[in-house]
Amino acid sequence: MQAEVKWVDGFQFVGESQSGHAVVMDGNGGKTGPSPMEMVLMAAGGCSSVDVIDGLQTANQAVFGCVAKLTTERRETAPRVFTHINIHFEVSGQDLDENVVANVAANSLEKYCSVCLMLGAGIEMTHSWEIIALR
Numbered sequence: 001m002q003a004e005v006k007w008v009d010g011f012q013f014v015g016e017s018q019s020g021h022a023v024v025m026d027g028n029g030g031k032t033g034p035s036p037m038e039m040v041l042m043a044a045g046g047c048s049s050v051d052v053i054d055g056l057q058t059a060n061q062a063v064f065g066c067v068a069k070l071t072t073e074r075r076e077t078a079p080r081v082f083t084h085i086n087i088h089f090e091v092s093g094q095d096l097d098e099n100v101v102a103n104v105a106a107n108s109l110e111k112y113c114s115v116c117l118m119l120g121a122g123i124e125m126t127h128s129w130e131i132i133a134l135r
Helices: 036-058 098-112 114-120
Strands: 003-009 012-017 022-026 062-074 082-094 124-132
Touching: 022 036, 036 062, 036 082, 036 098, 036 114, 082 098, 082 114, 098 114, 098 124, 114 124
Parallel strands: 082 124
Antiparallel strands: 003 012, 012 022, 062 082
16 A cells, blocks of 8 residues: 655645545644544544444444544644544444444454554554434
């Protein structure tokens, strides 16, 4: 896997993935795009959400939606690395089995999510989940 990041102006950069997708990153507090640290956080949420959906579908659960809400704590001084990340999964579906939801959420952070496992080597990674009732 490869990527390229080009400086645009000030602290604004454009990152392009090997698959040809581009994103603007702003190292100046995220004024014109997500900051690089926000991109890392979104990558963790995206990667773990893939695992949750895949796990639920593999377990033949009728899942209709999944929202990963991520919260963090960071060091106050440079380098301002994450010290804690929590991913809260809001999962909706029909007759979802709580044990299956709990298991796939835990397995994502502990076994499968490449991004979370890389981050987890140096920080505390936690998760929580809830099933959202359909109306």
